[in-house]
Amino acid sequence: MQQLPIEAALPELLDALRSRPNAVLIAEPGAGKTTKVPLALLEEPWLQGKKIVMLEPRRLAARSAAAYMSATLGEQPGGTVGYRVRMDTKVSDKTRIEIVTEGVLTRLLQADPALEEYGAILFDEFHERHLHGDLGLALALQSQQLLRDELRIVVMSATLDAAAVSALLGDAPVIASKGRVFPVETVYTGKKMQESFEQRIAGTVRRAISEHLEGDVLVFLPGVREIRRTAALLAEGGGLPSLVQVAELHGSLPLSLQQQAIAPCGPGMRKVVLSTAIAESSLTVEGVRIVVDGGLMRVPRFSPRTGMSRLETIPVSKASADQRRGRAGRVAEGVCYRLWTEQEHAYLKPYAAPEIEEADLASLALELAVWGVGDPSELRWLNEPPQAAYRGARELLQALTAIDAEGKPTPHGMRMAGLGVHPRLAHMLLVSEELGAAGLACELAALLSDRDPLAGERSADIQLRLQALRSGAGIDRAAAERVKQQARQWRGMLTGGEKRKHEADPAKEQALAGLLLAHAYPDRIAQKRGEGKYLLANGRGAALAGAQPISRAPYLVAAELDDAGAESAIRLAAELPAGLFDHELSSYTIKEESIEWDKSVLAVRARSRVRLGAIILKEKPMPNPDPEKVALELVRGIRETGFDLLPFNRSAKQLLARMRLMAKHDGSWPDVSEDALTDRLEHWLMPHLYGLKSAADLQKLNMIEIIGELLDWTKRRELDEQVPTHITVPSGSRIPIDYSDPDNPVLAARLQELFGWKETPRIAGGKLPLTLHLLSPSQRPVQVTRDLANFWNETYFEVKKDLKGRYPKHYWPDDPLAAQPTNRVRPRNS
Missing domain, CATH: 3.40.50.300 (P-loop containing nucleotide triphosphate hydrolases)
Structure with a gap:
């Protein structure tokens, strides 16, 4: 040898x-x-x-x-x-x-x-x-x-x-x-944009067969779907030469067919083996001298945010590409056709990411708990489990009662680990013992542990898979046998007998299948929220592909989801009768009283509800909600929506402006800026909110009184003295001051009413001059000034000429400081 x-x-x-x-x-x-x-x-x-x-x-x-x-x-x-x-x-x-x-x-x-x-x-x-x-x-x-x-x-x-x-x-x-590797020529074929991936693969296989007259061809494809499409393309148009046979190689094939795929050909025959990454290492496909590498691989990607996985097709790493290329040089000189360019090859990752960084860690977390390790850092890893994914896995295990609050395995969790299946399905299998439905649970677990036996079936209803499994109609015989064998193995590990005959009553079995899957996927129980669209208990949206019978169900449980896009696509699901939430699934529900600000109606809503995660199962108004909680939520609503909810009329706004002006010029005054008031809503406003619950109710508030309570008697008197609401001008009129701009308070008065007023009036203890808007008889500003004396001396005479021409009947004296002020056309004694 x-x-x-x-x-x-x-x-x-x-x-x-x-x-x-x-x-x-x-x-x-x-x-x-x-x-x-x-x-x-x-x-x-x-x-x-x-x-x-x-x-x-x-x-x-x-x-x-x-x-x-x-x-x-x-x-x-x-x-x-x-x-x-x-x-x-x-x-x-x-x-x-x-x-x-x-x-x-x-x-x-x-x-x-x-x-x-x-x-x-x-x-x-x-x-x-x-x-x-x-x-x-x-x-x-x-x-x-x-x-x-x-x-x-x-x-x-x-x-x-x-x-x-x-x-x-x-x-x-x-x-x-060193390996027994013969020289392998590498051919980069690049991409032909007008062809599909499978068409390029099939074309490259035909090219390889015609260019190289000896040796079998090993073709690497990302999954079963691409394998079958490529096989169909190779069979079209007369197919390959008669001495060339096509074989598939992937994990879902029966062992006998897998062994046929890797066995040597008969004399004078050649073989094309369409394979997943299963042939990348360990296996030797006899006689291979040609490799066609599609350059893609399919990997599971788990999202800790959603708690769901999806299969993603990604480019292979350089290491994987080299492994695949090496398969062509095992028995003689070979050639490797790569469906990408040499430049693209330079940008491939050196190694594929380890599965531990991107996979669902629920099984690993359970194994570590059974091993006696709470923190993965206690062990030595090439790559430690990511913290977010591991934390999510532990939360799931607690929900499945596999571990306690301290992370230690429960007796239930120890049994789950012994079943050698994902913790979700292990929990379902053990629960089925109590329900007397172990046989049905084992069938469901086996179906979900394998590829969908009705690949291409439009309906997501798992009941169709159960029926096909039992009848053999429309299902691959080898796949059915594999699922049945696995179901029998798990059935032998369970102790519960069959207390109910489900198959005789399809409706009962359908309900029971939904119940079992709900125990496995409590976070994927879904409530209908539109045609074919559902809200999952984990808060995510999900949708069925098009109209199908199961889309009529008010509730269902999604056993398989593709977490791609804004809404996950439901691949497999079972209908869930609403009545199960009151009894069989009540352990997953929460009864709560909710007092919350609803910004859509600008009101506090007090409801009692039964909730399963994000799903509201039942809800009704609370007759006598806690007034303290209602007031607090109303405060939250004001803080969230803004002061526009409060009935600040003109007088209330003026009061705030006056107080802000004093605070600016005197540090002993309270800060009543909007930000400061918002921060202290619980202290100054909340005592006035009891009995109120909506924006409409808030209109009953007297904001002048409420704001005034922020000042003691001394401050109120000081406010009236230093920052008055009105000021009496020489004509005797009492004119309001506009404090809308606290830095620039305005007194707007007709020019004739100010005759004899030598200096600009000042407020805030003389620190701040008023801005005077000097008005014409028609109440239009003719001058804005903060220096009245200068106006009389420098500008008045120019203004007088203009006003006298427009208002000849009015009184326009030559000496405004000595003239009699008036709020009439002319002084009474003129």
């Missing part, structure tokens, strides 16, 4: 692990690390006959690796080498190497934190940085530190920041191995 490149690096790895507990192995694709390293460690003395567990991120890769290693030993999986993956386990008493997927490793560590049966943990393809991989490494490192200092930990990858991982593992040695 031909020697694999990793074998040259094995002696260095073995030497490192004999003296150190940890190591980092960097091995290029095709080096053979996945299948050779575990076998090489089996007879090491430090292992002391214990088992090796190797974490493999993908189920197909785990099974394939176990099959390959078993074959080299002349055995079947389940002998020396076995595996544990979701819904499939092949291990025995003879098994020494267990290849497990990520959730399985977490369960092993939780069941036995010391991992007494195991002497080494290998983390394969760690560069993929899946959430459970990071969690598993963090738990393993603490186990090693506190319980098992002899436990060996090896992190293996083809593309990885080795220095950072080495530091995390206590400056572990880094061993590097």
Whole structure:
């Protein structure tokens, strides 16, 4: 058998692990690390006959690796080498190497934190940085530190920041191995704007088949939707040459079809494998010499703000692109067609963001709580969980009664963690025991844990999926079997029997399905607020795509949402009967009395209501609201809306202006600016608000009296003396002073009434001269001055000429200071 490149690096790895507990192995694709390293460690003395567990991120890769290693030993999986993956386990008493997927490793560590049966943990393809991989490494490192200092930990990858991982593992040695890689030509095809993504992929595949007459083609696409569209395009127009077959490769395929996709072709045949990132590492698709890379990947993005996830299609990283390119050089010289430009390649990120930074952390938070860790910083991470997302995850776990107020797991939470499913669905499964609906809950959980089995179905009603699952109509047979198998597995873990026969009564089952999902997604219970539009309990808006039967439901629970845009798109939902809120879902509701300022009607509304998050289920007026709270809300309304709500008439405004003028010139006076009054509304205004509740009621207030109460008797007298409301002019008329501009108070009087007045009158203890508006007989200003003496001496005679011409019957003396003032046309004795 031909020697694999990793074998040259094995002696260095073995030497490192004999003296150190940890190591980092960097091995290029095709080096053979996945299948050779575990076998090489089996007879090491430090292992002391214990088992090796190797974490493999993908189920197909785990099974394939176990099959390959078993074959080299002349055995079947389940002998020396076995595996544990979701819904499939092949291990025995003879098994020494267990290849497990990520959730399985977490369960092993939780069941036995010391991992007494195991002497080494290998983390394969760690560069993929899946959430459970990071969690598993963090738990393993603490186990090693506190319980098992002899436990060996090896992190293996083809593309990885080795220095950072080495530091995390206590400056572990880094061993590097070259892969068995042949030269690979890279062809950048760029973008053709007139074609869709799938059309460009299909065109590039045809080009590759025609330009290269040997070798299979591995095509990287972001998801199943693009795979199926591309397959359809390749079948059009006569399709590919008859000797070229097309195979799909993705995680939702049955194992048999996945194995067919990676198996070698028959003699004279060629193959085009349309794959997701599942083939990027670990798996070897036999015979591949051509790679067509679409350059896209689909990743989940979680929003702590909304509590929801969405799938987002993004460009691959340089590391992923290199991994994909390397698949073309495993057996001979190859070529990689990239559907982007060389310039665009330079701007790709070096590495993909680790899942822990962008994923829903509810499962991780529950695992840490069960592990006994409240603060993630107690563990060692390559990247710590983001605080906002982790805080949101803990809040969800409390709502699901998985942890208590201190963050410790409840007995209910411990059982949830043991089910190995998202905490929402685990909570639903356990609640179903009490409801006697475990079978239905297991079906729902299995449907929601997998891809939508009715992909392309316009209706979001999950009841259609249940019916299809049972009848087999319109559903992929393999998908249905996978869902049923998972449902059976969970059903075996639950204790509650079936107390009710739901399938015989579709209406009852529909209501029960809604109830079960409401327990899983209490924050996504939704209330109708328009045609096809709903308000979620978390305050977000959501909408169904077009008119569909379920859109008539007043309430529903959204089990799957696409959190894109202003309103989330509801992908899967169940109708929720309103009657459930009074009893079965009452634990999620809050009864409260609300006294709030309603700016839409400019009034305080006092209501008693039953609320579920942002959803108001019931509401009615309160007959006798607390007057103190009503007054406080009225104050808030005034503060929010502004002083325009208060009935300040002209006299009240003048009083405020006079007080502000005194405050400006005398620091002992209170600040009655609008900002200061607004800040102190509770002190000077609130005592007058009892019994009032609206802007209309406020019009009853006497603002002159209320403002006047801010002054004691001495200040009131001083105000009248220093800043009078009126002033008596030489004619005897009592004329009001305009204080609308406190810096420039105005006295407007007819010129003839001021004859004999030598100086400008002053107020505020003589500190401030009045601005005189000298008026004509028709009350129009002919002069504005703050220096009356100067006016008489310099300007009066010019003004007199003009006025005498326009008002010849009026009295215009030559000496205004000696003349008799009058408020008539002429003085009485003239």
